[in-house]
Amino acid sequence: MDERRTDLERFPSISSVTLYGEFTLTGNRKVRCSVNLTERDLVVQRLTAAPVGRSNAVLSLKDCVGCRAYRGNEPADPAAYLSVYFYPLRRRWMSSGVSRQRVEQCFRLAALQDPRANLDEAEKWARAVRERAARQQRLHGDGALVSQLSRPCQMMLLVNPQSGKGQALSLYNNHVQKMLNEAGIVHTLVITERQNHAREMVREADLSQWDALVIMSGDGLLFEVINGLLERSDWEDAIRTPLGILPGGSGNALAASIHHYSGGSAASGEELLVSCGFLLCRGLVSRMDVVSVQLPSSPRLFSFLSLAWGFVADVDVESEKYRRVGAARFTVGTLVRLASLRVYKGRLAYLPAAGDNGPRRGHELTPVPSPPPADSPCRHSFHNSCHSNNSLRARRTESTPSRSSAGSPPGPPDSLLPPLDRPLPPDWVVAPEEDFVLVLAMYQSHLAEDLLAAPGAALNDDAIHLFYVRAGISRAALLRLFLAMEKGAHLAANCQHLVHSRVRALRLEPHSAKGIITVDGEVVEYGAVQAEVHGGLSRLISG
Ligand code: ADP
Ligand code: MG
Numbered sequence: 001m002d003e004r005r006t007d008l009e010r011f012p013s014i015s016s017v018t019l020y021g022e023f024t025l026t027g028n029r030k031v032r033c034s035v036n037l038t039e040r041d042l043v044v045q046r047l048t049a050a051p052v053g054r055s056n057a058v059l060s061l062k063d064c065v066g067c068r069a070y071r072g073n074e075p076a077d078p079a080a081y082l083s084v085y086f087y088p089l090r091r092r093w094m095s096s097g098v099s100r101q102r103v104e105q106c107f108r109l110a111a112l113q114d115p116r117a118n119l120d121e122a123e124k125w126a127r128a129v130r131e132r133a134a135r136q137q138r139l140h141g142d143g144a145l146v147s148q149l150s151r152p153c154q155m156m157l158l159v160n161p162q163s164g165k166g167q168a169l170s171l172y173n174n175h176v177q178k179m180l181n182e183a184g185i186v187h188t189l190v191i192t193e194r195q196n197h198a199r200e201m202v203r204e205a206d207l208s209q210w211d212a213l214v215i216m217s218g219d220g221l222l223f224e225v226i227n228g229l230l231e232r233s234d235w236e237d238a239i240r241t242p243l244g245i246l247p248g249g250s251g252n253a254l255a256a257s258i259h260h261y262s263g264g265s266a267a268s269g270e271e272l273l274v275s276c277g278f279l280l281c282r283g284l285v286s287r288m289d290v291v292s293v294q295l296p297s298s299p300r301l302f303s304f305l306s307l308a309w310g311f312v313a314d315v316d317v318e319s320e321k322y323r324r325v326g327a328a329r330f331t332v333g334t335l336v337r338l339a340s341l342r343v344y345k346g347r348l349a350y351l352p353a354a355g356d357n358g359p360r361r362g363h364e365l366t367p368v369p370s371p372p373p374a375d376s377p378c379r380h381s382f383h384n385s386c387h388s389n390n391s392l393r394a395r396r397t398e399s400t401p402s403r404s405s406a407g408s409p410p411g412p413p414d415s416l417l418p419p420l421d422r423p424l425p426p427d428w429v430v431a432p433e434e435d436f437v438l439v440l441a442m443y444q445s446h447l448a449e450d451l452l453a454a455p456g457a458a459l460n461d462d463a464i465h466l467f468y469v470r471a472g473i474s475r476a477a478l479l480r481l482f483l484a485m486e487k488g489a490h491l492a493a494n495c496q497h498l499v500h501s502r503v504r505a506l507r508l509e510p511h512s513a514k515g516i517i518t519v520d521g522e523v524v525e526y527g528a529v530q531a532e533v534h535g536g537l538s539r540l541i542s543g
Contacts, residue, residue, distance in 0.1 A: 019128055021121075022047065023107035026081055035107065037128055040136060042084060044105060059103065062140050063088040064133040065281035066151070066183035069122035071115060072108075079110035080118035082125050085182040087278040097265035100274050130184075141284045144460035146539065149242065149283030153211040155180070155187040158198050158225065159248065160217035165326050168216050168248030175273055176216065176246060183281035187214070192221065202228030212242040212541060214280060218249020219305055223520040226290065226538060230302045235410040242285045244541040247272050247449070250326050251316075251521045253305055254540075256446035261459060262543035266486070268327055268449045280541055287460040287536030289443050292414050293519050296527040300411060304538065305520040306447060307531055309508060310344040310438035311337060311469070311478075313518040327449045334482055341437065341478065343471040346510040348431040348439055349424055350503040351416055353463045359429075359501045360491070416505040416532045424507060431499070435471035437478065439508055441531065442467070447485075455488030456502075459542055462535030463502045473497035505532040 019037040024030070036043040042064070046055040067084040071077075083106045089098040109122050130151065138148055157176075159168050169191070180187050192198050202213065202225050215221045222245055229238040247255035252272065259267055259275045267275055293301040308316060319333030352358070418424060440453065442465045447453035454465035469478065477495060484490040491500055507530040510517075515526050 019125060021107075021109070021125065022111075023082070023109050026083075026106035026108050029108060033107070037125065037132065039132055042086075042105065042129065057105070059084075059086045059088065059105065060136070061129070061133040062136040063100075063278075064129065065179065065278060066133075067126045067129045068182070068184075069119060069126040071119055077110075078113055078115040078118055079108050080115070080122035082107045082109060082122045083182075084129055087274065097267075099264075099267060099271045100278050102274070137282050137284060141286070141543065144286035144288075144458075144536070145284055146287055147242075147285045149185075149211055149285065149541065151184040152186055153184075153283070154209065155185055155212045155214050155244070156190055156205070156210050157187045158190045158192060158201075158213065158215045158217070158221060160192050160198075160215075160221045163217040163221065163249035165250070165324055167326075171246075171248055171270070171273060172216055175270065176277055179274075179277045179281060185281065192217075196224060199224035199228040199231075203231050207238055207241050210241065212244050212283075214244035214246065214541075216246040216248040218247075218251040219253050219520050220249065220251070220522055222254060222304065223522055226302050226304055229538075230290075230411045233410055239290070239538050242539045242541050243288075244280045246276050246280065250323055250329050252327065252449050253446045253451075253521070254444055256449045257444035257457075258459070258540070258542040260445050260452065266450065266452075272449060279543055282543075283541055284543060285539050286542050288538045288540040288542075289460055289462060290534050290537040291441075291443055291464060291531050292411065292534060293524070293529060293531045294414065294417060294420055295525040295529055296420060298525045299409065300414075301519055301524060302411065303443075303519045303531070305442070305444055306518070307441040307506075307529070308439070308518045309346070309510065309515070309529075310436050310440075311341070312438050312440050312447070313516040313523075316518045316521050317516050317523060330448045330451065334479075338475050338479055341475055343435050343437065344439075344510065344515065345434055345512060346436065346439075346508060347434055348436070348468060348506065348508050349428045350431075350464075350466055350501060350506040351425075351428050353502040353504050356502040359431075359499045361496050361499055412534050412537060414532045417507075417530050420507075420528055420530055428505075428507075429501075431468065433470050434511070437469040437471055437473055437497070439466075439468045441465070441503075441506060443533065445488075451482070451485050452488030453485055453490075455491070459540060460536045462504070462533055464504065464506060464531065464533050466501045466503045466506055468499050470497045470499065506530065 021035050023035055024032050032047040034045045034047055040061055042059045044057040063086045065085050065087060070081050072079055072081060083104060086103040087100040088103060090101045092099050109118050112118055159172055161169050198221055213225055215225055232238045245255050255272060255276045258279060259272055262279055264275050291303045293303050315333040315337050319329040322329040322332045442454035442457055445452055445454050445457045457465050481490045481495055484493045509528045517524055517526055517529055
């Protein structure tokens with residue numbers, strides 16, 4: 001796939017003449033329609049008077065996932081058929097907002113007696129619809145767009161039958177299979193048998209066979225796939241394989257994020273699935289940031305979503321037992337954990353991103369407060385780290401790659417991180433507090449389907465959005481923060497205990513010997529942890 005040039009650049013003279021035809025509707029041969037295919041729309045006008053209902057339809061090609069030209073079932077019938085599949089945004093039934101709903105336009109072409117000639121005509125239309133839809137969709141792609149999947153394409157679709165309420169396979173059967181077929185996407189269904197099955201498979205797979213690897217599960221299965229790709233000796237090419245995500249688990253944060261980036265209003269369940277299915281069929285591939293995570297003794301991990309310690313990590317793990325309620329498990333878990341709210345002690349340091357104006361409390365800008373007391377109980381010292389003023393921060397970090405490239409394990413070298421037991425460079429900032437309720441690093445917008453935790457995050461902004469909540473916050477105030485997070489309004493809530501910073505790297509050193517750290521919702525080795533963002537390392541089929 002050529003990532004650098006779009007069809008428009010390659011063929012600047014593609015014409016946009018309107019195709020015109022008069023067909024009957026497949027469902028009712030008595031109804032004749034005039035059909036115009038412009039560069040942007042399929043315009044259908046009824047020529048036969050309509051007794052009821054609307055007589056015209058204008059369907060935008062940017063909402064079209066595919067079309068099909070075919071012969072009917074009766075050999076004696078010379079007609080050919082053309083079906084075009086759209087997923088336009090329609091006002092929701094009984095609630096506010098809009099969601100994508102399937103619209104099929106199906107025409108019967110029978111101008112000639114020769115079945116072959118009718119089929120040729122239907123195929124000409126189908127090609128024209130596909131080309132124009134692809135062009136319209138690229139025009140509406142975002143800035144991080146690198147390519148578009150061409151058709152036909154081959155996808156490996158990995159489904160975790162245990163994710164969420166255990167409903168991923170039935171969601172596949174009821175929604176996804178048909179949608180992919182309509183979009184001309186050939187896919188091979190792979191049902192995972194156990195944890196790390198997908199990771200091992202992706203590590204060994206012949207990736208030249210696949211145009212994309214798509215996972216239908218929660219975020220945990222994509223975590224396996226990304227780590228599997230980055231464990232390969234050809235990781236640099238492997239991680240450029242377009243990845244796709246369909247929400248089939250209970251933690252569908254990345255799916256909710258790409259839906260949000262595409263401009264969708266808050267959605268969950270089947271609505272979110274249809275939206276993500278639409279984005280997948282559209283096949284626009286963008287870069288996605290990946291964060292490398294170093295732990296005390298386990299191999300380095302790669303993360304696409306979040307790193308959490310404290311309240312959020314505990315909820316992640318404790319809410320496993322409410323898995324049967326699906327995505328609501330986080331809400332239940334949050335309420336339960338609020339009742340036993342506690343303080344987590346540790347040290348947090350970070351390297352601010354360029355242009356970050358220092359940590360923000362609520363939405364106010366405040367200077368970085370004074371350093372922590374000298375007798376702090378942390379195990380590793382942060383060299384120079386207490387001098388967190390802006391002039392120090394503006395200095396370039398000395399590169400101290402933690403792994404050399406020769407003979408090093410796969411994956412990109414971390415240029416910002418010294419070894420975990422070594423002091424940090426002087427341009428890092430140390431959080432002045434050591435008592436936290438939570439530390440949460442996010443690289444995409446959503447922490448869960450209904451938690452817009454990092455409203456400023458984008459797929460490929462080369463930044464970690466670091467949040468922490470200082471100890472001393474009341475239960476009521478913390479609950480208000482989580483409630484405000486549903487709409488991403490927590491940063492504007494003027495909560496003095498919430499601090500937010502855009503950073504490129506971070507280090508966290510918990511003081512307690514036991515505890516929980518999660519990466520993308522998965523529990524990892526507990527202890528000191530550090531992370532660095534690798535901007536745009538992977539590819540995701542999104543908007
Ligand atoms: P959920 O959002 O419901 O947690 P995930 O996709 O995160 O769904 O999957 C939960 C966990 O299940 C992950 O740790 C994943 O690696 C693991 N897993 C994947 N496939 C299977 C399987 N077939 N059986 C059991 N666990 C699996
Ligand atoms: Mg999960």
